[in-house]
Amino acid sequence: MNATIIGGGVIGLSSAYFLQQEGWEVTVLERGDGSDGCSFGNMGYLSPSHFAPLAQPGIISQGILWMFQQKSPFYVRPALSWGLMDWGMKFARACNASHVERSARPMAELLLLSRDLTAQWETSGEMSFEYAETGCINYFQTAKYEKSELDNVRMGRELGLQIEVLSREQCQALEPELPPEVLGGAWYKDDAMLYPNDLMRQLSDHLEKRGAKIIYNAEVVDLQKDKGEITTIRYRKANEGMTSSQALTTPDLVVLAAGSWSQPLAKMVGEYLPMMPGKGYSMTVNMPHQPLRHPCILLEAKVAITPWAKRLRIGSTMEIGAMNDRILFPRVQGILEAVPRFFPDYANDLAFRELADLKKLKERMQEKIWFGYRPLSADGLPYIGFAQKTENLMIATGHAMLGLSMAAATGKLVSEMAGGKKTSIAVGAFDPGRY
Ligand SMILES: Cc1cc2nc3c(=O)[nH]c(=O)nc-3n(C[C@H](O)[C@H](O)[C@H](O)COP(=O)(O)OP(=O)(O)OC[C@H]3O[C@@H](n4cnc5c(N)ncnc54)[C@H](O)[C@@H]3O)c2cc1C
The missing domain is CATH 3.30.9.10 (D-Amino Acid Oxidase, subunit A, domain 2)
Structure with a gap:
């Protein structure tokens, strides 16, 4: 089974990590060169306090x-x-x-799970950040x-x-x-706390060492859909001043994790994410x-x-x-x-x-x-889960000021839902179809 992840920020790489752990063959398409972006220059806090x-x-x-x-x-x-x-x-x-009261518990659960999973990356000796x-x-x-x-x-x-x-x-x-x-x-x-620049470098190294393909300078420009599923992902590859158009076909799973750029990509397949x-x-x-x-x-x-x-x-x-x-x-x-x-x-x-x-x-x-x-996102909670109208599309974005704090748990939940497993925590509050 193959999974293509759009976006190589902390959410995309964490999703790649847990999908790979579950045996998926993973490709990440990242528009940038993997050296900067929102997931690098942030404050490095893992913040259960921000429930x-x-x-x-x-x-x-x-x-x-x-x-x-x-x-x-x-x-x-x-x-x-x-x-x-x-x-x-x-x-x-x-x-x-009442929105704060309803959201505080799911947010706290997501944040605490994520902190523990992130800590394991360091304490297991897999990474150091x-x-x-x-x-x-x-x-x-x-x-x-x-x-x-x-x-x-x-x-x-x-x-x-x-x-x-x-x-x-x-x-x-x-x-x-x-x-x-x-x-x-x-x-x-x-x-x-952690140093996010090191986490990002080590996550990508770790993924590549284990066989994931991360394609940098690859901007997804079109998503084609047939019978309710994404069938082709077209991307523009920029290389030494040249650009070429390339495509990945018949993905079993697509994870949209393009941070602030996710809304127009979702729109290509008729999904609406207020962001x-x-x-x-x-x-x-x-x-x-x-x-x-x-x-x-x-x-x-x-x-x-x-x-x-x-x-x-x-x-x-x-x-x-x-x-x-x-x-x-x-x-x-x-x-x-x-x-x-x-x-x-x-x-x-x-x-x-x-x-x-x-x-x-x-x-x-x-x-x-x-x-x-x-x-x-429009209500301060992330969008994590299957899209409404596109069967093989999962959404993992909208984490606002808590993307680093929630990344590992988001990746874990994506891999559990993709595999049809029971999720580690309740995910109803994060349903991308809530609007
Ligand atoms: C000043 C500041 C401080 C912060 N401090 C913290 C903190 O202490 N703790 C915390 O938890 N969070 C913090 N955050 C928030 C956190 O940084 C973000 O929530 C998180 O980085 C979002 O990750 P992401 O992977 O969703 O998005 P991004 O990191 O933006 O990654 C999305 C990626 O998708 C790529 N992309 C976009 N369009 C395409 C396309 N068409 N094709 C291919 N790739 C594409 C982009 O190039 C990008 O690399 C802070 C943010 C800021 C600005």
């Missing part, structure tokens, strides 16, 4: 307020686009407490954010997560650099002496910081709208300015100072600003 879907009460009013602040972490680029309007209406309908079970600390500076964080803590504990609420003094004992303005934090002990790209930035600094000990999220600024052994990554923002390569510098500045507010010592670090010098960054260091497009 609440992106669509939740309050996010729209907060988002509207933020839209008028140049340096804010959230922005919707207004456009007369049916796709954006349709996605926006569905998203707005999902922003209610700086996996560490450090937990993640969410810091707050204001009573407003303390209150909403404590609501999240309560819900997380009901779901069985290990969470320690930290006083200011406890935060300072863990991270001596924190200033007294930090009121406290919540330490989500089930969270973990929008959510652009986010990250900056990585080499830092041999790391002042920070734990990965953390600065809640008011919505900035995440990940300290690996020799480097630090800072990331944030959610710009929803059609894709473009423009960098919104005030938002990058917003991210960089937030860090010394919580960790004043970074203002003295040379590598960080260089990065935070926006003039320099604009003129000479644009390549230091990485961005990627999170694939946003």
Whole structure:
């Protein structure tokens, strides 16, 4: 039995991994060269703490307020686009407490399963990607954010997560650099971190060593369907300036895992997936002496910081709208300015100072600003499962800000459903046919 996976991001490669383990002959078609994309420059968090879907009460009013602040972490680029309007209406309908309550358990189950499966890749010695079970600390500076964080803590504990609420003094004992303005934090002990660039390289090496075929620079341009099944996958292969058109025929299974580009591919075979790209930035600094000990999220600024052994990554923002390569510098500045507010010592670090010098960054260091497009579903839950109208098509996308956190479990579920097996966890909430 052969499976073709469209998209070589973390979701596509994880699906390939588990399908291969179940004996499928796997081919991955990837438009890029396998060295960059959303699955590489992300923050590297495995976040069971993020069991609440992106669509939740309050996010729209907060988002509207933020839209008028140049340096804010959230922005919707207004456009007369049916796709954006349709996605926006569905998203707005999902922003209610009962949706969060219904979704929290399936999300937590998916996240915990995924964390465990990812940990096994490292502990079994199959791969090595700086996996560490450090937990993640969410810091707050204001009573407003303390209150909403404590609501999240309560819900997380009901779901069985290990969470320690930290006083200011406890935060300072863990991270001596924190200033007294930090009121406290919540330490989500089930969270973990890894270096995503290494995970991606090692997943692809591992797959190829075991006989999977990963075809890079291969952009799928057409899907032909006959009698309810995909029969031909046409792709354009770019090689040393030349392009050629090629095709794979009679696939037993096709897995659509093309991240933010999945919607038009699904449309080729009459499937509808409401999706929008959510652009986010990250900056990585080499830092041999790391002042920070734990990965953390600065809640008011919505900035995440990940300290690996020799480097630090800072990331944030959610710009929803059609894709473009423009960098919104005030938002990058917003991210960089937030860090010394919580960790004043970074203002003295040379590598960080260089990065935070926006003039320099604009003129000479644009390549230091990485961005990627999170694939946003309309209700904040991923789409995982068989397509509605195409028998041999599975969908695995829409993981928004949690693609790395959910990748291994998504791959496992794809392989179980493809083989007609009982799934490790309930999958109803992730049905791609729910719209
Ligand atoms: C700033 C930032 C920080 C983040 N931090 C975290 C984090 O800490 N933890 C976490 O869990 N998640 C995080 N995320 C989200 C996470 O990175 C994404 O959810 C995840 O990478 C999505 O993976 P994917 O495989 O679905 O998509 P992608 O990584 O985008 O992969 C899709 C692939 O499909 C390919 N493709 C597209 N069209 C075609 C075509 N026609 N033919 C062939 N190939 C095609 C693309 O080239 C691409 O490589 C973050 C995202 C951002 C932007």
